Amino acid sequence: MRFSANLGFLWADRPLPDAIRAAAAAGFDAVECHWPYDTPAGAVVAALRETGLPMLGLNTRRGDVAAGDNGLAALPGREAQARAAIDEALAYGAGIGARAVHVMAGRATGAAADAVFRANLRHAAAGAAEKGMTILIEPLNRHDAPGYFLRTTDQARAIIEDLGLGNLRLMFDCYHVQITEGDLTRRLHMLLPVIGHIQFASVPDRAAPDRGEVSYAHVFRTIADAGWTMPLGAEYKPGGDTDATLGWMRSPALIPQNGA
Numbered sequence: 001m002r003f004s005a006n007l008g009f010l011w012a013d014r015p016l017p018d019a020i021r022a023a024a025a026a027g028f029d030a031v032e033c034h035w036p037y038d039t040p041a042g043a044v045v046a047a048l049r050e051t052g053l054p055m056l057g058l059n060t061r062r063g064d065v066a067a068g069d070n071g072l073a074a075l076p077g078r079e080a081q082a083r084a085a086i087d088e089a090l091a092y093g094a095g096i097g098a099r100a101v102h103v104m105a106g107r108a109t110g111a112a113a114d115a116v117f118r119a120n121l122r123h124a125a126a127g128a129a130e131k132g133m134t135i136l137i138e139p140l141n142r143h144d145a146p147g148y149f150l151r152t153t154d155q156a157r158a159i160i161e162d163l164g165l166g167n168l169r170l171m172f173d174c175y176h177v178q179i180t181e182g183d184l185t186r187r188l189h190m191l192l193p194v195i196g197h198i199q200f201a202s203v204p205d206r207a208a209p210d211r212g213e214v215s216y217a218h219v220f221r222t223i224a225d226a227g228w229t230m231p232l233g234a235e236y237k238p239g240g241d242t243d244a245t246l247g248w249m250r251s252p253a254l255i256p257q258n259g260a
Helices: 016-026 041-051 079-096 111-130 153-163 174-180 184-194 216-225 242-250
Strands: 003-006 030-032 057-059 100-102 134-137 168-173 195-200 232-234
Touching: 003 016, 016 030, 016 041, 016 242, 041 079, 057 079, 079 100, 079 111, 100 111, 111 134, 111 153, 111 168, 134 153, 134 195, 153 168, 153 184, 168 174, 168 184, 174 184, 174 195, 184 195, 184 216, 195 216
Parallel strands: 003 030, 003 232, 057 100, 100 134, 134 168, 168 195, 195 232
Antiparallel strands: none
8 A cells, every 4th residue: 555645734844845855755655735836846846856756736726815715716706816726736737747636616605606616627627638637626524624615525526427527536535525424435435436536634633544533444445455556645734743643654453464
């Protein structure tokens, strides 16, 4: 089983290139990030080449965070801003060799928001296809992201299947899905055909996966037995020194010792 370090949370106290190096030193197989735009792409590329780690993905900008924005793609009347954020993410992502862009929907509801989101996803998928990239959408739970447009995996799957775009996939975050819907392993099996990336963290505190109400020994075994071979995204909050939280990576009780 392989793992990706989400550098939005892990080693977040370090410049992104140094965080990439720390992830490699810790034994991660890949990295991913949230909003890397303040770091010159060349510095990220240099660190990725130095370590040999692939960059799995990044997020579109959230918008005006101080004003309450948490994404732009489902906001009626802000289509120009949303598409600028998508184009920026695709250009930056292509420049660092990222495989995917997570398009953040934002806080919205209703039919107009749904229509805008779908139109912006068509734009994103077309741009991503030109660069050989994937577009991801991710349901977020109501506690961490109140009012977020994309709330459930059923909603996300309907959008993906209705649009029928070959490079539009679901980001299945076990943390968010457990809080909103539960039934993790059955949902993983049902949604595997549309999943593009899997992330995890403990529930309810979003810490390392060796605690909380979810048995990640069972979840990881389920994922391995399903034939999933891509790195799983460790998107948890370390609450201090990241290196001090990594015992789970070496735990035979947690990590499947055979299979994927």
